[in-house]
Amino acid sequence: MKITGDQTLVKKINKSIVLDTIRRYGPLSRIRVSEMTGLNKATVSNLVLELLENYLVEEIGPGKSSGGRKPTMLIFHRTAGHAIGIELSVTHLTGILTDLEDEIVAEYSIRLLDRDFSFVLEEMNKAIRSLMLQAPTSPHGIVGIGVGVPGMVDEDGTILFAPNLGWEKIPLKPILEETFSIPVTIDNEANAGAEGELHYGAGVDVRHLIYISAGMGIGSGIIIDGELYKGARGYAGETGHMTIESNGRKCSCGNRGCWELYASEIAYDDQSRHLPARSTRELIPYALQQETDILNLYTEIGRYLGIGITNIVNSFNPELIIIGGPLADAKDWLETSLQNVVAERTLPYHRNQLQIQFSALGSRSAMLGASYAAVSLFLGHVRVTL
Numbered sequence: 001m002k003i004t005g006d007q008t009l010v011k012k013i014n015k016s017i018v019l020d021t022i023r024r025y026g027p028l029s030r031i032r033v034s035e036m037t038g039l040n041k042a043t044v045s046n047l048v049l050e051l052l053e054n055y056l057v058e059e060i061g062p063g064k065s066s067g068g069r070k071p072t073m074l075i076f077h078r079t080a081g082h083a084i085g086i087e088l089s090v091t092h093l094t095g096i097l098t099d100l101e102d103e104i105v106a107e108y109s110i111r112l113l114d115r116d117f118s119f120v121l122e123e124m125n126k127a128i129r130s131l132m133l134q135a136p137t138s139p140h141g142i143v144g145i146g147v148g149v150p151g152m153v154d155e156d157g158t159i160l161f162a163p164n165l166g167w168e169k170i171p172l173k174p175i176l177e178e179t180f181s182i183p184v185t186i187d188n189e190a191n192a193g194a195e196g197e198l199h200y201g202a203g204v205d206v207r208h209l210i211y212i213s214a215g216m217g218i219g220s221g222i223i224i225d226g227e228l229y230k231g232a233r234g235y236a237g238e239t240g241h242m243t244i245e246s247n248g249r250k251c252s253c254g255n256r257g258c259w260e261l262y263a264s265e266i267a268y269d270d271q272s273r274h275l276p277a278r279s280t281r282e283l284i285p286y287a288l289q290q291e292t293d294i295l296n297l298y299t300e301i302g303r304y305l306g307i308g309i310t311n312i313v314n315s316f317n318p319e320l321i322i323i324g325g326p327l328a329d330a331k332d333w334l335e336t337s338l339q340n341v342v343a344e345r346t347l348p349y350h351r352n353q354l355q356i357q358f359s360a361l362g363s364r365s366a367m368l369g370a371s372y373a374a375v376s377l378f379l380g381h382v383r384v385t386l
Contacts, residue, residue, distance in 0.1 A: 011047075014039060016380060018047045022057055022074050029071035048074060055080040055139035056379075078103065081140030081378065084131050085371030086124065086147045087189055089326075090115065090164045090216035091279070093123050096364065097131040098371045100143070100379075102200040104364070106134040115165050125179060132180075144374030145182055147172065148189030148366040150217055152235050157186035160235075163252040164217045185373040189213055189366045190237055191228055193359075194221025196369030197322050198228075202360040209320040210312055211359075212239070213366065214305065214327035215280075218260040221369075222316065240264065244307055263304035265327060273297065280326045287333050298333035305334065306341025313346045313354060324359035324366075331358045 017037050022028055025036065034044045051057040058077045062070035078101045086095040090112075097106040108127045112120060124147075132142055149172070151162025157173020176184045194211035197203040203211070203223065211221040218240030222229040230236050240260035241253050248257025260266055268278045273293070277283050286294040309321055327334070335358075342356065359365050 012380070014043060015047045015050065018044060019051055019056060019076070019379065022051075023076040026075040027060055027073040029073055031071060033074070076100070079136070079138055081138050081143040082135045083143055083371045083374040083378070084128055084145045085192075085367035085369070085374065086127060086145065087192070087366040087370065088120065088124070088147065088149045089189070090150060093120070093127055094363070094367060095127045095131055096367045096371060097135055098368070098375075100375050102368055102372075104368075105136065106131055117165075117167055117170055120165075121175065124176075128176075128180060140378070142182055143378035144185065145176060145180065146185045146187075146192065146370030146372070146374035147176070148187055148192030148370045150189050150215075150219065152238065153186050153188055155234055157184065159186070161253075166252075183374070183377055185370070185377055187370070187373060188219055188221070188237060190219030190221040191230070192221070192367075192369035192373065193324050193365035194223050194322075194369065195228060195372050196361055196365040196367070197324070197359065198223055198226075199372055200361060200368050201365060202322050202357050203320060206320050208316070208318045209322060210316060210318045211322045211324060211365070212305075212309070212312075213325040214264050214323060215325040216265045218264045218308070218325075220312065223318075224316075239308065239312060242308065242311065244304070244311075259304070259308040263301055263308055267297070267301055267304075280329050284329060287330065295333055298330050299337045301327070301330075302334035302337035303341050306338040307345070309338070309356070310342055310345040313342065313350050317350050319353070319355065321354070321356045322359055322365075323356070324361070324363075326363070328358045328362075 018033055021033055021036055030044050030048055034041045048057060056077055057074050059072050060075055062072060078099045081100055083098055084095060093110050093112055095108040096104050098104055108130055110123060128145060135142055149159055149162060150164055152160040154160055159167055159170040159172055161168055173184045173186045190211060190213040193213050197211050203209045207226045209223045213219045220237040220239040222237055241255055241258045243257045244259045245257030249261050250256055251258040251261055265280060268275055276286060283294055361368060
């Protein structure tokens with residue numbers, strides 16, 4: 001399909017290409033940008049001038065000469081603005097302030113004592129204000145706010161259904177934009193985590209990956225050919241609610257035998273276990289002391305994680321599975337049983353060259369992904385499919 005447009009659109013596309021090239025590969029000279037993009041030198045010079053005037057690119061002095069005058073080198077001006085990335089979980093609200101790349105300037109974390117929306121919204125407002133106050137002075141200030149939430153989100157930023165929070169049809173994006181007068185992006189926290197890992201973590205240079213967020217529930221962010229896959233209406237990735245026990249326990253979503261009932265922190269709520277705590281952070285000290293009940297618990301959770309991952313691998317044939325979220329902190333006690341199940345149950349061709357890793361970004365995957373979404377909206381990337 002051919003795509004046409006007026007000169008304004010063409011210029012916007014070209015400026016986006018030039019900025020993205022400098023952002024990804026800088027420092028670069030104008031001549032090198034022209035060679036890499038295929039745009040003529042005059043066009044590149046004019047677009048670079050606009051980017052310099054907008055403080056999105058800066059000159060850092062001369063580079064090496066190839067036989068004439070030394071070229072002036074260009075880099076992306078990563079501190080020209082800042083973004084906020086927020087992750088909402090069932091039990092915690094966490095946030096970061098970043099520059100226009102992945103450098104974290106400030107962090108925020110609070111335990112949520114209530115899941116009522118009005119209470120959580122007020123805590124979110126406090127978090128955003130706190131992070132805004134810590135932002136260094138910059139030409140563009142706070143360029144956007146990205147939020148990852150544990151639920152289904154539509155294209156308008158409405159949380160359609162978050163079963164573990166008990167929320168339905170919450171128009172979070174317009175509420176936050178009215179409060180802060182800053183552009184806001186809202187997405188499922190697993191999608192945000194996948195973007196974070198793809199651009200800054202274990203998924204860099206990987207084209208096909210699945211990010212699994214395992215905490216008080218399970219969600220998956222699906223990257224296909226380097227792009228986030230959301231499905232026909234934007235709701236793909238609710239793998240925590242795929243059935244793995246046909247006559248299993250009742251889930252908050254209304255289904256039975258959902259994967260997350262057995263392979264997430266929800267498993268801690270099984271009263272027959274008599275656990276000394278109800279969070280991974282609190283249970284890890286017991287695992288470190290080699291307490292048998294805790295080790296057996298994580299062996300079982302690892303097996304159930306392996307069963308769900310097997311279904312995902314056989315369905316999507318990814319290069320890489322990344323496990324993130326709070327449960328990833330129990331890697332040392334989950335990994336063996338998880339890997340054993342995947343090795344036993346996946347189809348051999350799907351298993352060939354498959355890697356399963358735990359998050360390289362730790363607890364920050366979703367926050368970095370949310371911040372990335374806010375920055376991308378600000379920079380106005382234009383993708384054209386020919």
